Amino acid sequence: MFRYIIRRLIGVLILMVVISFITFLLFFAIPSNPAALSCGKGCTPTVIKATEHKMGIDEPILVQYGKYMKGLVTGRTFGEGTAVNKCPAPCLGFSFKTDQPVLGMITDAFPITLSISIGAFVLWIFFGISTGVISALKKGTIIDRVTMFVTLATVSLPSFFTGLMLLYFIVIKYGLMTFPSYVGFLDNPYDWAKNLLLPWITLAFLFAALYTRLTRANMLETMGEDYIRTARAKGLSERKVIFKHGLRAALTPIVTIAGLDLGGLLGGAVITESVFNFNGLGRLVVRSSTDLDLPVLVGVTVLAAFFIVMLNFLVDLLYAAIDPRVRLV
Amino acid sequence: MTTPSSTATPEAPKQTGDPLLRVEGLRKYFPIKRGIIFQKKVGDVKAVDGVSFTVSSGETLGLVGESGCGKSTTGRLLNRLLEPTDGKVFFDGKDVSHISASDMRPLRRDIQMIFQDPYSSLNPRHNIGTIVGAPFRIQNIKTEQGVKRSVQELLERVGLNPEHYNRYPHEFSGGQRQRIGIARALALRPKMIICDEPVSALDVSIQAQVINLLEDLQNEFNLAYIFIAHDLSVVRHISDRVAVMYLGKIMELTDRDRLYQEPVNPYTHSLLSAVPVPDPHKEGRRERIILTGDLPSPVNPPSGCVFRTRCYKAQQKCKEEMPQLLEVAPGHWSACHFPEEKQLI
Amino acid sequence: MSTAAVATPEPAPATSPRAFLDVRDLHVHFPTEDGLVRAVDGLSFSVERGKTLGIVGESGSGKSVTSLSILGLHKGTRAKITGEIWLDGVELVGMSNEDVRKLRGQQMAMVFQDPLSALHPFYTVGDQIIEGYRVHNKVNKATARKRAIEMLERVGIPTPNKRVDDYPHQFSGGMRQRAMIALALVCNPQLLIADEPTTALDVTVQAQILDLMKDLQKEFNSAIIIITHDLGVVAEVADDLVVMYGGKCVEDGTVEDIFYSPRMPYTWGLLSSMPRLDRLRQERLTPIPGTPPSLINVPSGCAFHPRCSYKSLVPGETCRTEVPQLAEIEGGHRTRCHLSKEDKERIWTEEVKPKL
Numbered sequence A: 001m002f003r004y005i006i007r008r009l010i011g012v013l014i015l016m017v018v019i020s021f022i023t024f025l026l027f028f029a030i031p032s033n034p035a036a037l038s039c040g041k042g043c044t045p046t047v048i049k050a051t052e053h054k055m056g057i058d059e060p061i062l063v064q065y066g067k068y069m070k071g072l073v074t075g076r077t078f079g080e081g082t083a084v085n086k087c088p089a090p091c092l093g094f095s096f097k098t099d100q101p102v103l104g105m106i107t108d109a110f111p112i113t114l115s116i117s118i119g120a121f122v123l124w125i126f127f128g129i130s131t132g133v134i135s136a137l138k139k140g141t142i143i144d145r146v147t148m149f150v151t152l153a154t155v156s157l158p159s160f161f162t163g164l165m166l167l168y169f170i171v172i173k174y175g176l177m178t179f180p181s182y183v184g185f186l187d188n189p190y191d192w193a194k195n196l197l198l199p200w201i202t203l204a205f206l207f208a209a210l211y212t213r214l215t216r217a218n219m220l221e222t223m224g225e226d227y228i229r230t231a232r233a234k235g236l237s238e239r240k241v242i243f244k245h246g247l248r249a250a251l252t253p254i255v256t257i258a259g260l261d262l263g264g265l266l267g268g269a270v271i272t273e274s275v276f277n278f279n280g281l282g283r284l285v286v287r288s289s290t291d292l293d294l295p296v297l298v299g300v301t302v303l304a305a306f307f308i309v310m311l312n313f314l315v316d317l318l319y320a321a322i323d324p325r326v327r328l329v
Numbered sequence B: 001m002t003t004p005s006s007t008a009t010p011e012a013p014k015q016t017g018d019p020l021l022r023v024e025g026l027r028k029y030f031p032i033k034r035g036i037i038f039q040k041k042v043g044d045v046k047a048v049d050g051v052s053f054t055v056s057s058g059e060t061l062g063l064v065g066e067s068g069c070g071k072s073t074t075g076r077l078l079n080r081l082l083e084p085t086d087g088k089v090f091f092d093g094k095d096v097s098h099i100s101a102s103d104m105r106p107l108r109r110d111i112q113m114i115f116q117d118p119y120s121s122l123n124p125r126h127n128i129g130t131i132v133g134a135p136f137r138i139q140n141i142k143t144e145q146g147v148k149r150s151v152q153e154l155l156e157r158v159g160l161n162p163e164h165y166n167r168y169p170h171e172f173s174g175g176q177r178q179r180i181g182i183a184r185a186l187a188l189r190p191k192m193i194i195c196d197e198p199v200s201a202l203d204v205s206i207q208a209q210v211i212n213l214l215e216d217l218q219n220e221f222n223l224a225y226i227f228i229a230h231d232l233s234v235v236r237h238i239s240d241r242v243a244v245m246y247l248g249k250i251m252e253l254t255d256r257d258r259l260y261q262e263p264v265n266p267y268t269h270s271l272l273s274a275v276p277v278p279d280p281h282k283e284g285r286r287e288r289i290i291l292t293g294d295l296p297s298p299v300n301p302p303s304g305c306v307f308r309t310r311c312y313k314a315q316q317k318c319k320e321e322m323p324q325l326l327e328v329a330p331g332h333w334s335a336c337h338f339p340e341e342k343q344l345i
Numbered sequence C: 001m002s003t004a005a006v007a008t009p010e011p012a013p014a015t016s017p018r019a020f021l022d023v024r025d026l027h028v029h030f031p032t033e034d035g036l037v038r039a040v041d042g043l044s045f046s047v048e049r050g051k052t053l054g055i056v057g058e059s060g061s062g063k064s065v066t067s068l069s070i071l072g073l074h075k076g077t078r079a080k081i082t083g084e085i086w087l088d089g090v091e092l093v094g095m096s097n098e099d100v101r102k103l104r105g106q107q108m109a110m111v112f113q114d115p116l117s118a119l120h121p122f123y124t125v126g127d128q129i130i131e132g133y134r135v136h137n138k139v140n141k142a143t144a145r146k147r148a149i150e151m152l153e154r155v156g157i158p159t160p161n162k163r164v165d166d167y168p169h170q171f172s173g174g175m176r177q178r179a180m181i182a183l184a185l186v187c188n189p190q191l192l193i194a195d196e197p198t199t200a201l202d203v204t205v206q207a208q209i210l211d212l213m214k215d216l217q218k219e220f221n222s223a224i225i226i227i228t229h230d231l232g233v234v235a236e237v238a239d240d241l242v243v244m245y246g247g248k249c250v251e252d253g254t255v256e257d258i259f260y261s262p263r264m265p266y267t268w269g270l271l272s273s274m275p276r277l278d279r280l281r282q283e284r285l286t287p288i289p290g291t292p293p294s295l296i297n298v299p300s301g302c303a304f305h306p307r308c309s310y311k312s313l314v315p316g317e318t319c320r321t322e323v324p325q326l327a328e329i330e331g332g333h334r335t336r337c338h339l340s341k342e343d344k345e346r347i348w349t350e351e352v353k354p355k356l
């Protein structure tokens, strides 16, 4: 078990290097020149050259990558002479656009994305699974059919639409809330939750519908299994049959999907953040890609990939804990 | 290329020379690998471990044994769905054990396969015409009367209505689906068909229909069958010779009648005595060898004789020395240090 | 549907149950989109304690549905059940789901065909047995665990105190079926229903399991119903036999009756279509022509008539138009066939038996 974890972590590390390299290649291979973009009109080639040098993009790509990786571990210094820009240890470079350290931009944005994702996750897991189970147990009844219809409609609603509708009705038309703006959890937990409520609902809405359908399908399949029949034949009460024997098996596949969905969101809930004007990772990515702000893009992409890979790993561990047939080797 | 409608002449004498299929020391080990990025081999599943036999045209060789003993793997090695780890397969005098994918084509024509599960072995989205005609298309063969006509003839031959050409597999019963599988296997007039548990999923009444059909087709086209099954009564009915397998090895191989009347291998004895017979009075009187324990894992087969952990006759020698498959009487092969002498039945 | 019989009980002697398990005129119908599935259509049989009843028939003839109805596992589904099931003097069809539940596992238990899918993959074998014991017995975990180990030992699992903590996938096929039997027997049920208990197993393991079941029956004196399509298996373990076709019993009697003097074309067909090891090899098998009926469109008259080669011996169109009754031949041996008693005897002795 311990050896498995170590081996997996080494695997994660290698994978991250590969991903970062590919990202690096992709973004730095973009034909337009960020140096030219950043110095505006009336630029002279010499200025561009100098900017390129300052940005560190005048060197061959392998050298750039090597320096980037070295900067991650030991820190890095940009520029020469008087214009030196020191960047301490886990150095992700400086934004081309704002000259801010990329690390700082990410650590500012990340808590916002984390807050949105985790809250929404809790909501959609709770509502998705419970309605899914009820729907499966009441299969064919009016409850089930209404649920299936509503979820089908919901899945096809884009989340910016849900978000905008919430904003329009709750904030603008009826004034039940002020326009949400992010408040740190540690600053004021109550305000944190209050301000995040609408983004949570927006994001959870879509996912809850998906999870309802998924849970229902899994639950129906499980309740048809032979071991459920065995449980009934033992004389167990229906409650025990459903919750002890049915639910546990039905939810196992959902663990995997939930883990990956959460991992994906931690890299930025782009649409929800944009609708509510929250400066999370998602918006950071959007902004930096319009600005061709390469260091930021690489930083966020690598971080997003890291979450997906790590959650994948956690899901595997969790799965093995739930399903004894899975052996970690 | 000959047209597939040409059949063997009825008066052709039974070959006495080389058998159609000769297998020598066939082995298939499936490696067990561990590790995520750097995989290292930690052992082998010895699914087939040194198997030799021959099959002639028009003959049926039965392959019996408990589940997991390597019957299907042997079948899949013969038509090269799997690559052998070791050993040789000669088909029609040619060494086909390691031929390349391009040389495989004629082999795929000559050796066909019928599977156990009549439900999953037919693509539910294709109609019967497409399924049965697929071999013509894959091998790019034009028949004299056109593919459709040939397919309809085949359907008729296996006892299906040729008008079923456009129907889909789910519209047929298990027995009918098995007939569809047989028609598909027959399409290219193969010389040999490997039948992997072809009747195990069928009810007794239907099972007899399919067995009779297989026998008729064999007589008509001089087919060789390798008939894999775990039902010993069915195997006795259809086979000319029978090989009994245990843990990847052949324990005994001989004529049907000899095997069922005077088996010499203790494993064959145990297997035969375990079959319940539909005769309540005899049931009470029969002496029965009940094997204890389970089949050992093919990853770590016992030393010496593989059967020794469950054998009622096992002795020290069985642990130390692996018995060879030896000819104990003409055409009667057995692998055992202490053969049984008493008669069965 | 003959619901009248249920509403107004017949005169006293008929309602007082004679046998330990007495199934009378059981009908189980499933309304489906394609039509009404008459899975079981007027089935009656009885089993005494210490005896084994075999039920044979082709797939889809209604064997499993029968066993699930006895356990009350169709309650609360769309299945329509009529008739009577008397277990030890208590009628089960009219009983509430909750009351039947208390009998399940306690008075009557079941062993299923595929032991891998019938055991929950996420719980240890021990936990599953313990759970079954504690539903019906107010004992603490430790006592129940002792009982589980005892049961595993009884069904022949080596080192039961270790294997009790294994998961089903860590057992071999035969051991899983043993564990399933241990689970079924943990509360000492008086009725054990085994639905194809050895179909998924090798013959060698089948012999072990059948042996075990015989031993256990001697020990616990329970009534056993064994459902199978293998005539060899019933010949070995059963005392009485019910042959089912198209949801109905077409012949019943003792195993001797049915193996040595069957009196019904379908039973003859079954006996002559199977190759047997205890006879000289036949040149050719005699299959039953055609396919088993769909239970949505059961053939009119005798359900077997489309496949029967003796129907011409019955005058007129009777086989096609009139459902034959289950009539006694002699001493409890009954058949459902229009042929005359003489014809039945003659065909068996002159035509069928010599060819077996």
Ligand SMILES: Nc1ncnc2c1ncn2[C@@H]1O[C@H](COP(=O)(O)OP(=O)(O)OP(=O)(O)O)[C@@H](O)[C@H]1O
Binding pocket: C030, C032, C037, C038, C039, C057, C058, C059, C060, C061, C062, C063, C064, C065, C066, C229, C295
């Ligand atoms: N819940 C259900 N709804 C509708 N039809 C059903 C249901 N359960 C069983 N049936 C039908 O009832 C018939 C009898 O089924 P059953 O499972 O008893 O057959 P069986 O004799 O046990 O066959 P097998 O040997 O294949 O298990 C079949 O036609 C089946 O399709």
Ligand SMILES: Nc1ncnc2c1ncn2[C@@H]1O[C@H](COP(=O)(O)OP(=O)(O)O)[C@@H](O)[C@H]1O
Binding pocket: B030, B045, B046, B047, B065, B066, B067, B068, B069, B070, B071, B072, B073, B074, B298
């Ligand atoms: N692809 C595979 N990888 C690993 N083991 C395999 C594979 N295929 C078969 N085996 C193993 O080989 C042995 C023989 O299998 P098989 O020939 O399928 O048995 P059977 O006699 O039931 O047909 C079994 O132990 C099986 O688990």
Ligand code: SF4
Binding pocket: B265, B266, B267, B305, B306, B307, B308, B309, B311, B312, B313, B314, B315, B318, B323, B335, B336, B337, B338, B339
């Ligand atoms: S060699 Fe020994 S163990 Fe093997 S079958 Fe013969 S007697 Fe049994």
Ligand code: SF4
Binding pocket: C264, C265, C266, C302, C303, C304, C305, C306, C308, C309, C310, C311, C314, C319, C324, C336, C337, C338, C339
């Ligand atoms: S009633 Fe008629 S059709 Fe049915 S089994 Fe008897 S003879 Fe055959």
Ligand SMILES: [Mg+2]
Binding pocket: B071, B072
């Ligand atoms: Mg197989």
Ligand SMILES: [Mg+2]
Binding pocket: C063, C064, C195, C196
């Ligand atoms: Mg069944």
